[in-house]
Amino acid sequence: MKCLSTAGRGMVSVLFAALLAGLSTANAATREITAVFRPDPAKPMDNKFVNTTLVSGFCHTFPAQCAAEGLFSMLVRGLDFESSGPIQPDQPDIRQGAMVTIPGGWRTMQIVNSATGESEELSVRIAGWGGGYTLSESVIDIVGGGGSIYEGHEKLWVGGNWRRAPQPCRATSVSNHFGFTGFEFFWITPEQDVTCAKQTKYLIPGFKYSQMNLAYELRTPNPLKMSTGHYTGSITYSVGPGQDFDMGDIMLPNDSALTLNFNLEVQHTLKVEVPPGGNRVDLEPQEGWQAWLNSGRKPTRLFRDQRFHISASSRFKMALECQYVSGNTCAVAEPDTGHAVPVDVSVSLPEGLTDAAGQPVNRRRLLRDGSGTELFQPSFYVDRRSGTLHFEVGRSQVEEMLDSGAKAYSGNVTVIWDSEV
Known part of the structure; x- marks a missing residue:
């Protein structure tokens, strides 16, 4: 994906x-x-x-x-x-x-x-x-x-x-x-x-x-x-x-x-930098695919953490846009059968960025309607600090994917940082 x-x-x-x-x-x-x-x-x-x-x-x-x-x-x-x-x-x-x-x-x-x-x-x-x-x-x-x-x-x-x-x-x-x-x-x-x-x-x-x-x-x-x-x-x-x-x-x-x-x-700054190649995220089991290939043991989840750097002096909100939709989140799909499973997307923000209540942002769920991520705010100017996007397909969805016999699922997920709060 x-x-x-x-x-x-x-x-x-x-x-x-x-x-x-x-x-x-x-x-x-x-x-x-x-x-x-x-x-x-x-x-x-x-x-x-x-x-x-x-x-x-x-x-x-x-x-x-x-x-x-x-x-x-x-x-x-x-x-x-x-x-x-x-x-x-x-x-x-x-x-x-x-x-x-x-x-x-x-x-x-x-x-x-x-x-x-x-x-x-x-x-x-x-x-x-x-x-x-x-x-x-x-x-x-x-x-x-x-x-x-x-x-x-x-x-x-x-x-x-x-x-x-x-x-x-x-x-x-x-x-x-x-x-x-x-x-x-x-x-x-x-x-x-x-x-x-x-x-x-x-x-x-x-x-x-x-x-x-x-x-x-x-x-x-x-x-x-x-x-x-x-x-x-x-x-x-x-x-x-x-x-x-x-x-x-x-x-x-x-x-x-x-x-x-x-x-x-x-004059505010809001800038997000993803490392080269970071716009392609491959979801894999924690131990890799070898256990499944060798013994048939199904993975408990597929995931990937993607680092990014953020510079922010202004308030902002976050949300998702999806190629394939699953309720209030995005999905990945098998192109031949159209079978799709939801992907949970969350974000962790660096020190200095908090939510509207002043709480740290750790694995905060990102949704299509932006609920729960309507306001993040800096307590000081955050200059090119590291944050993480977390992508995960849960256990039951992984079993569906493996049982379907499909070889690959993919989909585009757009993560939006919006300063127009």
Whole structure:
């Protein structure tokens, strides 16, 4: 008999995109984040999305710190905040001064496969905030920096310049003045929504934040449990007094929303390799045919185990297609008489591949309708590991074959690995 093995089309791809856009105005900021999951034979246990977005902002300057903390960053040009009046010195109400509420807590959204409708959860949080502030006039001259612009920014604020982040925000190494009135800064935020405020020692007639610099952190779904295709979803942060991004009552934005739209694509591998000649399976007794030929002792079974190699990062199912059918399984037949007997076909899968209940797969029966093999799933990327197909004709069927006087039975059995689960 013959065993033909086929692999389900197993390239499943994850492109991961987020779009930042203010919803209410034409000049809303827009940013795209891309990421991909592609199984790596060199790192079979590392099954995560890789963010492939062009890096801008904080992480471009400090890549090692971002890598250590699992952060990404982007510049969001076009979303600015400007004071509606002067900021008074020693202002006891932080909402009338320079403050920011940052949505540092995790927000979760559904992302949906546009082809199948299945959904997964993705979470995001804002992990850092910064940019540049600009004073409306040369306040530094009034403060007096001893000839140093940097020293002027130091003296302007309670607790020192904006490199010194107010609690509960955390300082970074970003600290640079531009021109006579501008200063760049960046603060790291904890995993919760927080408010951080700086108090001025001197009157500031006008104040502006520009070139918003955001760091973000992602919790992506497990790509090994995702089907191929594109997934989309979105989350919107409100911007303005009392909103998600809240700069107080005096610092007003030029837009009212910041939206993140996600587009994910997954690239899976499902590949099955049968050794040369492995598509022809000869069923024989365990001790060979010599005992039958010499003594007439009938074999208890005919069987053959056929090894194969499988590479899989995606879910898959298995089933049979048959040249000759016997109930829910395949058969081999004697061509002259048409006499046929069923063949039991089962599969053993390597470590790392389990059934839907998480159980190992050992001699799992394969049937034409696929029942019992509707879902196998990887717990890590399985790269070219050995599995076994088991073919067997039982004792009573062997006796039928021998009693019929036929010399040979044959039939085609197609074993299907299908990634379209």
